[in-house]
Amino acid sequence: MTESAVDSATVQRSRSQEILSRWGQTEGSFARCDVPVAWARARGTTVVDVDGNQYLDWTSGVLVANVGHAHPRLVAAVSDALDDLLNCYDFATERRVLAGEALLAHLPDHLNRCAFFTTGSETVEACLRLMKRRSGAFEIVGFHGGFHGRTPGVASVGGLAAMKRGFGPIMPGVIRAPFPNPYRSPVDSGPDGLIEYCIDRLEDEVRASSTGSLAGLIVEPYLGTAGFIFPPDGYLTELQRWAREHDVLFAVDEVQSGYGRTGRMWAFEWEDLEPDLVAIGKGMGSGYPVSGLAARESVFSAVGPGELGSTFGGNPVGAAAVIEVLQIMDDEQLVDNARTVGGLMMDRLLELQDRSPYLGDVRGRGLVIGLEIVADKRTKEPSRDITVQLLNCAADNGLLAGAVGEHGNVIRVAPPLCITEDEAMDSTERFAVALDRLGR
Numbered sequence: 417m418t419e420s421a422v423d424s425a426t427v428q429r430s431r432s433q434e435i436l437s438r439w440g441q442t443e444g445s446f447a448r449c450d451v452p453v454a455w456a457r458a459r460g461t462t463v464v465d466v467d468g469n470q471y472l473d474w475t476s477g478v479l480v481a482n483v484g485h486a487h488p489r490l491v492a493a494v495s496d497a498l499d500d501l502l503n504c505y506d507f508a509t510e511r512r513v514l515a516g517e518a519l520l521a522h523l524p525d526h527l528n529r530c531a532f533f534t535t536g537s538e539t540v541e542a543c544l545r546l547m548k549r550r551s552g553a554f555e556i557v558g559f560h561g562g563f564h565g566r567t568p569g570v571a572s573v574g575g576l577a578a579m580k581r582g583f584g585p586i587m588p589g590v591i592r593a594p595f596p597n598p599y600r601s602p603v604d605s606g607p608d609g610l611i612e613y614c615i616d617r618l619e620d621e622v623r624a625s626s627t628g629s630l631a632g633l634i635v636e637p638y639l640g641t642a643g644f645i646f647p648p649d650g651y652l653t654e655l656q657r658w659a660r661e662h663d664v665l666f667a668v669d670e671v672q673s674g675y676g677r678t679g680r681m682w683a684f685e686w687e688d689l690e691p692d693l694v695a696i697g698k699g700m701g702s703g704y705p706v707s708g709l710a711a712r713e714s715v716f717s718a719v720g721p722g723e724l725g726s727t728f729g730g731n732p733v734g735a736a737a738v739i740e741v742l743q744i745m746d747d748e749q750l751v752d753n754a755r756t757v758g759g760l761m762m763d764r765l766l767e768l769q770d771r772s773p774y775l776g777d778v779r780g781r782g783l784v785i786g787l788e789i790v791a792d793k794r795t796k797e798p799s800r801d802i803t804v805q806l807l808n809c810a811a812d813n814g815l816l817a818g819a820v821g822e823h824g825n826v827i828r829v830a831p832p833l834c835i836t837e838d839e840a841m842d843s844t845e846r847f848a849v850a851l852d853r854l855g856r
């Protein structure tokens with residue numbers, strides 16, 4: 417990869433430029449990217465653009481290609497399935513059953529039933545419906561900065577203004593509480609004090625707003641779209657305890673954090689949690705669109721035939737992807753790899769933080785690390801401008817990354833979980849070069 421690194425002096429992207437300008441003439445302006453690169457193909461951790469430039473990938477296509485881009489076994493499994501049968505809706509197929517068996521085998525024993533959908537938003541919508549039906553109540557607790565998708569129900573539960581502003585009334589019955597952000601803590605009493613503050617605020621919000629009809633609580637193990645914000649250890653345990661005390665269902669949105677991303681198969685395993693419902697997506701098909709929901713049989717039994725489901729949920733091609741992705745993850749020990757290689761990357765990135773005036777915070781777990789870019793480390797003022805410059809410098813140096821966060825100033829370090837130590841170090845060096853160029 418080093419030999420083929422893109423040299424910023426010679427980087428040529430005329431074909432990308434042409435495609436980007438045609439893109440602007442077709443889709444609405446919401447569809448855009450921070451770096452002017454049109455992808456042609458990708459394999460493993462390497463992306464090739466339409467001009468033939470190669471890059472190491474820190475995006476996994478928004479934390480999707482966990483087993484690596486176009487894993488040959490996944491491509492073969494999906495192709496075989498395509499050859500047999502594309503869709504049969506609610507008729508049974510063996511692939512669908514095998515996918516369910518494989519998924520449940522990778523979940524704790526108490527989660528003994530699942531359902532298949534297509535997108536993350538769809539599975540979280542189903543999760544909300546199920547919590548309401550099971551409990552017979554309707555209020556859902558969500559979090560400031562939470563993101564569960566863009567369809568109306570899940571956007572209402574989420575805590576990001578951009579998903580709601582100007583789109584009319586949100587779903588009634590949502591109660592939202594602050595999520596702990598150690599980098600921008602409202603209290604100066606350390607991690608335990610921050611946890612206590614957030615749980616107290618949750619209690620206050622519920623006391624002030626609940627009509628006495630609490631159905632459930634849904635939380636991301638770390639805030640993904642809001643900027644890879646990791647709560648202090650122990651916070652999720654406290655939330656689960658709170659949910660049990662108030663007799664409400666405890667749901668975890670693992671659409672982004674699941675499938676090994678944090679160095680455990682599920683992020684909830686870091687605190688030995690026992691969620692009542694788990695929403696799953698992204699890495700589940702590692703590029704093939706498929707999502708799922710897991711819960712106890714006693715939770716699913718609240719809905720009757722046809723009351724959950726969708727046209728493409730459980731289709732045989734998606735099912736083939738689910739089966740093969742899990743097998744690849746086991747065979748290649750990708751969860752362990754995420755933990756070890758992620759740890760090495762974190763060490764190196766923390767060193768970079770010390771010497772960079774812009775790297776305000778480096779946080780994460782496994783292969784999901786957020787680099788919060790600020791204009792001034794003392795005031796912590798978010799800088800979208802510097803972020804975009806950094807992303808472009810990195811791309812010129814053969815590294816593709818994207819940004820998230822309410823201010824778009826958190827660079828995502830989220831490579832495919834198959835990244836090797838050499839590639840991990842190579843990619844962090846490419847980022848270091850970008851930082852140095854900016855620092856000059």
Ligand code: PMP
Nearest residue numbers: 535536537563564565640671672
């Ligand atoms: N939940 C979480 C935690 C997510 O990160 C996302 C997508 N970024 C979603 C739900 C929605 O998934 P989708 O875009 O597939 O609908």
